[in-house]
Amino acid sequence: MISKIVKSGLTRRTFLKSTAATAMSAGLPGMSLAAGDTIKIGFLAPLTGAVAAWGKPGLDGCEIWAERVNAAGGIKLDDGMHKVEFVSYDNEYDPAKARTGATKLIREDGVSFIMMLGGDTWPGVQPVADKTGMLFSTLLPSDLSPDTNTLIAPAEVHPIYNVTGVEWLAENKPDLKTAVMCAQDDALGLPSVATYLAAFEAAGIEMLDDPLLFDPATTDFAPVVTRLISKNPDIVCLDTCYSDYVHPIAEQLYQQGFKGQIISCTADFYDQMIAKTSEEFMEGFIFQFPDFDDPALNADNINFTDPNGFYAEFNKRHPGQWGAVSWEYASIMDLWKAAAEKAGSADPDAVTTAMKDGGKGAHAFGDAAWWGTELFGIDNALVGDWPVVAIEGGKARIKGFRSIPDWYAKHGDLLIKHMKAYDQMWDQRS
Amino acid sequence: MRIVPKLLIWIAVLVGLVLLPHGLSFSQQEILVFLTINVLLVASYRLLTLTGEWSLGHVVIMGVGAYTSALLTKKFGVYVPVSMLLGGISAALIAVVLSFPLFRMKGFYFLIGSFAAGEIIRLLWKRFRDPFGGAKGIKGIDPMPDFSVGFYQFDFFEPTSYYYFAAVVVAVCLWILWRIEKSPVGLTFHAVHWQDKLAQASGVNVRAYRTLAFAIASGFAGISGALLAHYIGTINPNAFDIDLMVYVLTWAIVGGTATFYGPILGCVVLTVLNEIVLRELGLEQMRPLIYGAIMILSILFLPNGLESIVQKITQKKAANGTAQRSPAE
Secondary structure, three states, X not given: OHHHHHHHOOOHHHHHHHXXXXXXXXOOOOOOOOOOOOEEEEEEEOOOOOOHHHOHHHHHHHHHHHHHHHHOOOEEEXXXXXXXXXXXXXXXXXXXXXXXXXXXXXXHXXXXXXXXXXXXXXXXXXXXXXXXXXXXXOOOHHHOOOOOOOEEEOOOOOOOOHHHHHHHXXXXXXXXXXEEEEEEOOOOHHHHHHHHHHHHHHHOOEEOOOOEEEXXXXXXXXXXXXXXXXXOOOEEEOOOOOHHHHHHHHHHHHHOOOOOEEEOOOOOXXXXXXXXXXXXXXXXXXXXXXXXXXXXXXXOOOOOOOHHHHHHHHHHHOOOXXXXXXXXXXXXXXXXHHHHXXXXXXXXXXXXXXXXXXXXXXXXXXXXXXXXXXXXXXXXXXXXXXXXXXXXXXXXXXXXXXEHHHHHHXXXXXXXXXXXXXXXXXXXXX | OOHHHHHHHHHHHHHHHHHHHHHOOHHHHHHHHHHHXXXXXXXXXXXHHOOOOOOOOHHHHHHHHHHHHHHXXXXXXXXXXXXXXXXXXXXXXXXXXXXXXXXXXXHHHHHHHHHHHHHHHHHHXXXXXXXXXXXXXXXXXXXXXXXXXXXXXXXXXXXXXXXXXXXXXXXXXXXXXXXXXXXXXXXXXXXXXXOHHHHHHOOOOHHHHHHHHHHHHHHHHXXXXXXXXXXXXXXXXXXXXXXXXXXXXXXXXXXXXXXXXXXXXXXXXXXXXXHHHHHHOOOHHHHHHHHHHHHXXXXXXXXXXXXXXXXXXXXXXXXXXXXXXXXXX
């Protein structure tokens, strides 16, 4: 069979056919679903290692999502109801392992859709996506490019939503005039640095120093923090640091006596940060990821099903593990389920068409538009409102929702300027 | 008479290696490709250890080969197999340059010095976005061009095709490494390790031989890096960090470095265990814990590595053979 494929040249169609045939011959589920078959969804993210905090809680959230959907009967396609099941592969944030994982999920497990964290791992998977036409999602839209139209970023437009936190800060605390920033020097940190620089410039907040880029292998953050606060900034921005960095940096800021404003993309496991510092120190810490027991998420415009119940169930099963991604992969599945039911099929092509129909989509935080040509070269990012979250009395609370497209309409040129300076535009990525 | 069974064994091994991917699942074929590349990496590392020096910069040197080969194909359109070779050569040349400061040190100091040198190289890759791509590295690296040999069409997206290509390259490299070790140069490497004062007194330029071992080992590590780069199509500085170096050390320590096959055995056994057995058993998220435990246990109970088990078995067989033959003799 393999020789037949290679003689005729491997196309997407022959690849998918061979996948189905091989899977069936091996007694595994194939690409095409029979009535009543369980739909398999691939979860290809780091489940161990330094970046696991942005993979593992997402898988835990997906398991709860699947149980809820299955309890309600499953996903309704043209041929009837189908249960849904997640198949995970730990890529350890390594592109080679991500390639192996994508191959396994598609060719052996017969998944209909694959969710990824993205970042460093996406380039390893991209050739597999191009060959198979499989629909992938990423949490990092900086992976998007016109080279691959089967990659979507439907949950978050990292790091563009970070502008909402700075905008809120400028409006509500106008006395804060100066800032400094640090980030790990990697694919996640750099586009975020460019975004925060644009947001601070748009808000009229002066950067006292160039962003301090530290090596991802850094473990001692005392010198980083000493240098950061040496110029007495009003704001310290922690960019999109991994939680393994946010915690020690916050601890150092506390120990070195910083009393100003902190803003960060994430504050995963912030209860542990409070325990390491103090409630007073963490008061007013701004970030972008709410707890889903927040009353603001019960508004009519929120498209995530029963956020408070989801949060309660997650914390019951995984106490202290709620993080930025706990709900995100599940919200992608809400979108995928709606599109599959609309298309009446789990076929990647049909689901993609249904999902992007009319250029609009139901994002977790309200209706949103498929967007991104200027920044990513392709309209495959779902963009709308995003919450600004502050820690108040030891608890994360949504302070308001801000429109990312509205900010971009006013300040898009600044964002493009800084993205270009850091070689982060889609056509600059080597 | 003894040549024939030996030849038969080698033919059986060859047939086994050719048929191997067809008995594996698609993902296991992918793992087989990376395993083949890692076999060259760890075997080249052993050549360096022959002189008594253990480096923490070997995977960065692998990265030098990967970056060179990737850039030569992307920027100058060099034919991939040629760029792979040039990747190996550039890694060897970088090693020669590094040897000037590094071989002023020995033992633990060399270990730390090699780590520092590797970090400097990694920081340079990050700092200079042009041409190295910065922290994101390089993506869209040209794959090995497909070709046909009449009875078989090589499509290098497919792991089986790339495995055959990599296996041939690695086999040739292993043969060269083997020949070097068995040559007078290899014997001198051993002498530099175990009897350096005596070797020096006999007129051996100890530092030159250390440099030679370092350069040769680095050259082959560079080829392994190039093989990796042109398969996955992307490289970044984090792919050659201390985490991978710890794996290489673990393969070498668990396998043992007294024999040529020791580190290879360690690499194969631990990769199969980590990437196939533990994943299949559903212990995916427990792998770091179990992997660490295995390393500690192997050091405690197998201080001479997995190769000592093989040696015991072969010695026992040889002893039995001698005992059986002796009455007739």
